[in-house]
Amino acid sequence: MAVLVIADHTNAAIGDGTAKTIAAAAKLSPDIDVLVAGENAQGAADAAAKLTGVRKVLLAESPALGHLLAEAVTDCVVALAGGYDAILIPATSAGKNYAPRIAAKLDVNQITDIIEVVSGDTFVRPIYAGNALETVQSSDAKKVITVRTTAFQPVAEGGSAPIEKADAGAAGAHEAKWVSDEVVKSDRPELAGAKIVVSGGRAMGSAEEFQKVIDPLADKLGAAVGASRAAVDAGYAPNDYQVGQTGKVVAPQLYVAIGISGAIQHLAGMKDSKIIVAINKDADAPIFAVADYGLVADYKTAVPELMDALTAAGK
Amino acid sequence: MKVLVPVKRVIDYNVKVRVKPDQTGVDLANVKMSMNPFDEIAVEEAVRLKEKGIATEVVVVSIGVQQAQETIRTALAIGADRGILIVSDVDAEPLAVAKLLKAVIAEESPNLVIMGKQSIDGDNNAVGQMLAALLDWPQATFASKLDVTGDKASVTREIDGGLQTLEVDLPAIVTADLRLNEPRYASLPNIMKAKKKEIAMKTTADYGVDVASSLKVLKVTEPPKRGGGIKVESAAELVTKLKEAGAL
Numbered sequence: 001m002a003v004l005v006i007a008d009h010t011n012a013a014i015g016d017g018t019a020k021t022i023a024a025a026a027k028l029s030p031d032i033d034v035l036v037a038g039e040n041a042q043g044a045a046d047a048a049a050k051l052t053g054v055r056k057v058l059l060a061e062s063p064a065l066g067h068l069l070a071e072a073v074t075d076c077v078v079a080l081a082g083g084y085d086a087i088l089i090p091a092t093s094a095g096k097n098y099a100p101r102i103a104a105k106l107d108v109n110q111i112t113d114i115i116e117v118v119s120g121d122t123f124v125r126p127i128y129a130g131n132a133l134e135t136v137q138s139s140d141a142k143k144v145i146t147v148r149t150t151a152f153q154p155v156a157e158g159g160s161a162p163i164e165k166a167d168a169g170a171a172g173a174h175e176a177k178w179v180s181d182e183v184v185k186s187d188r189p190e191l192a193g194a195k196i197v198v199s200g201g202r203a204m205g206s207a208e209e210f211q212k213v214i215d216p217l218a219d220k221l222g223a224a225v226g227a228s229r230a231a232v233d234a235g236y237a238p239n240d241y242q243v244g245q246t247g248k249v250v251a252p253q254l255y256v257a258i259g260i261s262g263a264i265q266h267l268a269g270m271k272d273s274k275i276i277v278a279i280n281k282d283a284d285a286p287i288f289a290v291a292d293y294g295l296v297a298d299y300k301t302a303v304p305e306l307m308d309a310l311t312a313a314g315k
Numbered sequence: 316m317k318v319l320v321p322v323k324r325v326i327d328y329n330v331k332v333r334v335k336p337d338q339t340g341v342d343l344a345n346v347k348m349s350m351n352p353f354d355e356i357a358v359e360e361a362v363r364l365k366e367k368g369i370a371t372e373v374v375v376v377s378i379g380v381q382q383a384q385e386t387i388r389t390a391l392a393i394g395a396d397r398g399i400l401i402v403s404d405v406d407a408e409p410l411a412v413a414k415l416l417k418a419v420i421a422e423e424s425p426n427l428v429i430m431g432k433q434s435i436d437g438d439n440n441a442v443g444q445m446l447a448a449l450l451d452w453p454q455a456t457f458a459s460k461l462d463v464t465g466d467k468a469s470v471t472r473e474i475d476g477g478l479q480t481l482e483v484d485l486p487a488i489v490t491a492d493l494r495l496n497e498p499r500y501a502s503l504p505n506i507m508k509a510k511k512k513e514i515a516m517k518t519t520a521d522y523g524v525d526v527a528s529s530l531k532v533l534k535v536t537e538p539p540k541r542g543g544g545i546k547v548e549s550a551a552e553l554v555t556k557l558k559e560a561g562a563l
Contacts, residue, residue, distance in 0.1 A: 067479070070444065100443075100448070104445035108410070109530050110441050112439045135533040172451075178481060182478045190475075221563075265328070289543070293557070294546045315563065
């Protein structure tokens, strides 16, 4: 059985979700093709071709694909689906948008957000914000699967797969039209794939304080910045910083939670981090139940001390 | 313009979920149930469209057990006009739900469907996109802003790294993200008024949709627990520990 992985990409480059999804695909089949559906996406296709285990890269290009519009991506994937027994898609916000549309067009259920491949038809996936794990068996002949990328180690580079052109499909009449993207440019690593994440909570009290406290610490550690839903709801941080059930799920090597109490919904988004550090002045905060290292202190004094200690340690 | 809002009855978001010892699912007995929070946002948005004079009727539909009538009443109290309950004791998978909703849409002919992006039990985030696929309608998911003008809608949606704005021709499917609005608390007079609003009772057979799933749940288990950590006394000790653990 052959497997198609839909690359997560920015046209110029691929996201690390692609390499992680290939790792999940490799548990199903040795015959893995990667589709890069975009516009001026040769850069992304070249990067995908270097990943270990890829048989070939399919490159489909059109303006609608360049914006990853669900209708266009679905048409492109459904046209290719005949040659594959499973289609794996990284569960990024773009993937979550088009994967169910692809599944419904193929008249199959989506197997959502898998964290483990048990066998060719059986998978483990989190439900109830990760408070329970469901083992599901699919009887669909063709499987459409989204992959929780934090659960898989990325495959390495080292391959040199051929790149073939694929049909992008025609623009349909019933298609959303792209108007604009407003993407915040940042030199920091991307939150979902960062090795270190520093997150701030409602204790920050204002957007200015959030930036004053969290940003320098993140920059010192080379970390991405995250936030609790409470901080986002209060307007201290933008929504794409949100870590949790209703935001992003992260699993970095090191997660530093500053002034975050640890609501169930936040823990769902970060409890699979390798090492968790919590700084909170409330010793009873639930975040300490999952933290490997807890410091009971006011962040106002603890964060500057932490900055000094990091400097002293050569950071 | 008619707006259809599908809603789901789920375990209240504040309740700590417990897995049944026999691993057949999570324990729903004597647990507080509420409307899925994202669906509440969808209902609020539809009612606001009505208050602005853009929508003329807001119809809510739910698929679930008899008690899901309460969930529909909650939506009616927020300001929806009438409800439809498709009674099903099976917790239908997203594809079956989308097929049922497609059949409802064939009868109701709404111009716009607004629904939550995801239910907080199954966490599939799939029904809206599937419904759009089955109808061949445009989709605008994870909406944080919705403007309807004539037969078009402009939708700002949450994407990785920022926001995207799309324009869709109606009819279309819009799925609600958290920041679309803050749902109101229903007032007592509106709760009383909601009791008199109509809820049509249907069955899955009325729509000719088979809710049997191609996905079989083999077991439901607790996630692995994290071991307890340690408390450190100072930032300096924290850095030392992190260096020892190889985290820095």
